[in-house]
Amino acid sequence: MPSLTLYAAPMSSATPVVCALAELDIPCEIVMLDLAAGDQHRPDYLKLNPHAVVPTLVVDGTPLFESVAIMQWLGDRYGVERGLWPPAEAPERLTALSWTTWAYVSYGALIGVMNFAQSPGVDAKLHHPPLAAAARERLHAALDRLAAHLAERPYLLGSEYSLADLIVGCVVTYSIYCGVSLEGRGRLQEWLQRFYERESYRKAWGEAPKL
Ligand SMILES: N[C@@H](CCC(=O)N[C@@H](CS)C(=O)NCC(=O)O)C(=O)O
CATH class of the missing domain: 3.40.30.10 (Glutaredoxin)
Structure with missing residues (x-):
């Protein structure tokens, strides 16, 4: 070790x-x-x-x-040895790398733009409400694509929970705290709720957001 x-x-x-x-x-x-x-x-x-x-x-x-x-x-x-990440040769490894990298690089970049354009932590002179609205719209379109993937399986990689759900779930949760609503997205809410009920979530985060 x-x-x-x-x-x-x-x-x-x-x-x-x-x-x-x-x-x-x-x-x-x-x-x-x-x-x-x-x-x-x-x-x-x-x-x-x-x-x-x-x-x-x-x-x-x-x-x-x-x-x-x-x-x-x-x-x-x-x-891999704990059954929480697919082995290198499994096709699911490709799915895990795709969605987890997408969450940080693509979805995460849009959260960054939205925050920069409206967040109280950024100088108000740099705020740009139309840019914030455009980023929020694109975040919702991205959530539609995530929801479509989860409509066909309970977890990102199939029938079992994995670190991919944890990684993507954390980024989606961050976007909720930044003001992106999951209202009307039952499937995504159920998927996140199962993550929030895990001991690991409680240990690291404590409270979960109200969905
Ligand atoms: N993309 C980086 C972001 C890291 C990042 O921005 N961390 C913040 C905390 S959320 C930080 O350390 N900020 C230092 C500072 O505020 O000076 C990652 O995911 O590791």
Whole structure:
């Protein structure tokens, strides 16, 4: 078993990784950074993650950053033997990589645009209501495509829950907190609700949003 250290912060991009570690039941030292105090800019941390963000997972001394890469790696390394991630030769591995990367790169980018155009955390001079509305519309169209995939199977990879559901579920949950409504999307709500009932979700996130 390699030595694992996760650099994280409460309720941040690191929380899905904390959830994945709980789901896989892997021993890992978790070091909480105080982002408000600027811990992420300390020279020793920048050597691990030059982008000054959490999470970073250090595996036997080698850092791995970007939460989706960390969770895909955890799936490859520990998920296969636990039945939570498909083996490399299975067609489901391709489906898992497709949807989890889509969640962070494509769906996640739209959340970023929407937040930039309207979030209280961004200088109001940069706000742009039509851009926020356009991003929200595209997020809903993306949710339609996710719902169509889930209309044919209870979980992203078929009949069983996997880390793919955890990864995509975390990003969709984040979008709900950013104001994207799942109202009228019964199938997506049921899928998320099953995720929220898992022990790993409660351990990492505590409360779930009201759907
Ligand atoms: N795409 C990155 C995003 C990482 C990120 O932006 N993390 C935020 C916390 S949610 C951070 O560390 N921010 C540092 C800061 O605010 O200075 C990932 O998923 O790992």
